Amino acid sequence: MTKLGAFVRENERPGRRVAELTFDAVVRPRVAAGVLLPRLEARARAAGASEALLARAAQLTETLGVRSSIATYRLLAAVASGNKSAMTPLLNKFQPDIPDQLMWDALELGGYDVEQVRHDDAADLVAFFEPEIRRGFVNDGFSQVFEWLLTNQRVPSESPALRPLLEALVTSAVERREQTEAENQLFSDATLRAVAADLFAQEGPPSCFLSGASLLAAAHPDVERARFGNIEFSTFGGVDGLVAGLPSAFTLVSRRGDHVVVRHTPTDALATVVCCRVDGGRLSHGDGRYTRWYTPFEVAAHDFGIGTFPGPSDTDRYLDERFGQWRTAPFFYDAVLDAPNTTIDRSLDGLLYVYSKMRDTFATGRRHYADEWSAIMRDRFGIEYSNFVPRGVPRKVLATPLTEREVDGRPIHLVVAAFDAVDAQFITWLDEQTSDGVFVVAGVVGHRLDGDANERLALANSLASVDHATLIETPDDLAEPIPGFAVATTTVHASIEMPVKR
Known part of the structure; x- marks a missing residue:
């Protein structure tokens, strides 16, 4: 049969591929x-x-x-x-x-x-x-x-x-x-050391220093660097001077805004070099789509494990501003959405960037990202897409039933309010409703279809004085606000007029 297959492949040339597939x-x-x-x-x-x-x-x-x-x-x-x-x-x-x-x-x-x-x-x-x-x-x-x-x-x-x-x-x-x-690190310590050594050579760009994931890897090698990006350096010089002063070990790959991507020939590693500038009393750099902001800092030499290299004088402060919770290395980290110091530019490039992100998240059905990007589209560009991502009332508040274990035999005190303007005066009033041995339930007045019901419920549930939150839609709900539990006392805020039943 093997010979038959060879014969078919050799002699059925006009339909050779068809013959192979048939075989x-x-x-x-x-x-x-x-x-x-x-x-x-x-x-x-x-x-x-x-x-x-x-x-x-x-x-x-x-x-x-x-x-x-x-x-x-x-x-x-x-x-x-x-x-x-x-x-x-x-x-x-x-x-x-x-x-x-x-x-x-x-x-x-x-x-x-x-x-x-x-x-x-x-x-x-x-x-x-x-x-x-x-x-x-x-x-x-x-x-x-x-x-x-x-x-x-x-x-x-x-x-x-x-x-x-x-x-x-x-x-x-x-x-x-x-x-x-x-097993899939974007760069190793050896690669970072080699790239940094060549970039910081005497003929290299002035004032260049470790930044971004490179600084994190050098200053804190035990933190998982793969979640925070690739090799990165910064300079206070301009883009033109940076490109003109590249050492011979590097070739230019691309440039966009304040960002220049280079390839280190000996290791074949890519690195981004960003050009920091002073803007409104802060340092910043951007690529036309988004901008990262920093508290001004000096550059100092640090004795890192991979060698002595320059970096921001206060490395941890820089990392806090750039990455937020870098110490815990969260599993899910977005370089733009989760970076505390990053804002989307109000520019055509910024608009196209957000649009592409929304298109991808809508197509793949990733709810969290769709919610985040549609909010940015609304807040930065005034374009409303959030109606495609309705914000339901948190399951934690409405769908999770109250249990006997949570109440633990304490009398339930229902506090009815709008929870829309939680200021110092309101907090003082709320604290007056609490006492030791009492289980406080926040009755948030509104309807589950109200646009802000989600936020007000979440706010009420987050207050230290509140043990549980529930929605009060009609006066009838006051009779049994929490099915299966008797309410011992009820206090209604003076500003409340109960809604009629819809």
């Missing part, structure tokens, strides 16, 4: 189905695969194709040989709903003693499956076995045995993210 789509599957599949099935059976597992593998030929059956037979043999890493891809072949028999047979094939576990005892099930679940969390980022237990309600969600596994799931996800970032 791959028709001839190869027939060879696999007629020769390879029986051999792989026999190997999996000899390895100990049950008839139920073999039948499911054969069934995949009809539903997903021959290649899926081939892969499943090979995975069965791999699991039987003790290859634990093959368990997750094997169980993936049995999705979306894994029958109980297949799950037990697959685990038994993998060397688990399924006879020792009581199938009707949640604690026994969790203890039995825990090694496989943890292995899946660490190696694959999830566990089909864990999902199977929950989906089939083998273990109730309130079972204490689940908590350690849930904690392990989160921990493993964090560790995998950190491992991935460590």
Whole structure:
């Protein structure tokens, strides 16, 4: 058959590609189905695969194709040989709903003693499956076995045995993210050292210093730098002088506004050099789309771990202004939205930049980013798109029911107000309504469709004097503002006139 394939490829030149596709789509599957599949099935059976597992593998030929059956037979043999890493891809072949028999047979094939576990005892099930679940969390980022237990309600969600596994799931996800970032660093210490040494050469641009992610990496090497950008330097010189004074180790890639991108030839690393200028008593630099602002600072030499290089005299203050919560290295960081010192320029480039961000977030359905970019479009350019991102009342306030545990037997005091103008006088009045041993509920007057109801509820819920917040839409709500709980006392602010029922 191999000779037949070679003959087809060599002699069907006018339709050569069509012939190749026909061969791959028709001839190869027939060879696999007629020769390879029986051999792989026999190997999996000899390895100990049950008839139920073999039948499911054969069934995949009809539903997903021959290649899926081939892969499943090979995975069965791999699991039987003790290859634990093959368990997750094997169980993936049995999705979306894994029958109980297949799950037990697959685990038994993998060397688990399924006879020792009581199938009707949640604690026994969790203890039995825990090694496989943890292995899946660490190696694959999830566990089909864990999902199977929950989906089939083998273990109730309130079972204490689940908590350690849930904690392990989160921990493993964090560790995998950190491992991935460590393996995909935008730049290493050695690269930064080499680029900085060449840029700060005697013939290089004047007043150049470490900035941005470069400064963070040099000053605090333990902080995860990958989340904060690539190699960056700054200078107080102009763009033209910077380009004219580039050392021979660098080539110009692009320039935009105050930003120049260069390539370091020895390491092939890209670096951005920004030109700082004095603007309204502050230092700033921008690329025409957005501008970053800094408190004026002096440049001083620092003995960093990678060498002695210049940088802002107060490095931590600079990093606070540039990155905000850089000490905790948040997993989700946007270089524009989350940078405290960055504003979108009111320019055509700025407008196009925000528009492109909105287009992408609307297309991909990322709610948080759509909300942020539409607010910037409204506030910076007066263009209203926020109606496409309605702000619902926070689930934390309205959808989460009050529990007996939160109240803890304390009498409930309902404080009814608009919570729209929370000033010192209002706070004093609110504090007068509280006392030790009382559970204070803020009754925010309004309707859930009011445009500002979301903000006022969130504000009320954030006040130190308030234990819980709820919406008061009609006078009838005063009778039972919190279903299932009796209100001991009620105080209504003098400014309130209860709304009529809509």
